[in-house]
Amino acid sequence: METPAPLEPLDETWQRALCIVAHPDDMEFGTAAAVARWTGQGKWVGYTMVTSGEAGIDALPPDECRVVREAEQVESARIVGVDTVDFLHQPDGVLEYGVAMRRLLTAEVRRHRPDIVITGNFRDTFGGRNLNQADHIAVGKAVLDAVRDAGNRWVFPEQLVGGLEPWGGVGAVWAAASPQSTHAVDTTDTFDAGVESLKAHVAYIDGLGWENWDPREFLEGFGRATGQRLGVAFAAPFEVFPMGWGD
Numbered sequence: 001m002e003t004p005a006p007l008e009p010l011d012e013t014w015q016r017a018l019c020i021v022a023h024p025d026d027m028e029f030g031t032a033a034a035v036a037r038w039t040g041q042g043k044w045v046g047y048t049m050v051t052s053g054e055a056g057i058d059a060l061p062p063d064e065c066r067v068v069r070e071a072e073q074v075e076s077a078r079i080v081g082v083d084t085v086d087f088l089h090q091p092d093g094v095l096e097y098g099v100a101m102r103r104l105l106t107a108e109v110r111r112h113r114p115d116i117v118i119t120g121n122f123r124d125t126f127g128g129r130n131l132n133q134a135d136h137i138a139v140g141k142a143v144l145d146a147v148r149d150a151g152n153r154w155v156f157p158e159q160l161v162g163g164l165e166p167w168g169g170v171g172a173v174w175a176a177a178s179p180q181s182t183h184a185v186d187t188t189d190t191f192d193a194g195v196e197s198l199k200a201h202v203a204y205i206d207g208l209g210w211e212n213w214d215p216r217e218f219l220e221g222f223g224r225a226t227g228q229r230l231g232v233a234f235a236a237p238f239e240v241f242p243m244g245w246g247d
């Protein structure tokens, strides 16, 4: 078997990160332990959920599911030190990449003024043959555009009222768990918080109906494989997209 390429340590000199993902639980399948590390360093991390994951539980109609999943996400965020969770209430399962989505995400970036924006993997696969999910791809692509849009006062200018200003301060977008990851962060010390954060999605995990599925075992497998490429016990991988023009 080919040895996987080593990963570079992520830059940690920033103060504010906004995580924009399609669904409740997207952060918890591998990235929450990294968030726990950063909030533990005194950084601010916020979550933006584009949907409420209301189409995620087969046995629960969306209007009931939405309430359950939002509550579970707020709790899983709290466990890793995140107090700000925005829900944009877009339709789960049928998100479309386009100007409408860029407008929503641009407003989030302008409002929270992050140094770094984190999203999920939006490549076609996670590295194997299984295809990625359509909402993840739509959101990831729109995040890259929205970060640029946010800095341009002539794009979505109707948002710039009541003191809201353009924000061009995002240095990079990081896509978690990308098969083309180049960087990683050591999550060894905060690994347990990441496990607890995933476990907070009680109704969702139950609804998956995966027999004998263990959140800790799942996160350990992925975290250990990444850790080996960084030279630590556990790590979370990211593909880095620099958002300046010169780098």
Ligand SMILES: [Zn+2]
Pocket: 022, 023, 025, 026, 133, 136
């Ligand atoms: Zn998802």
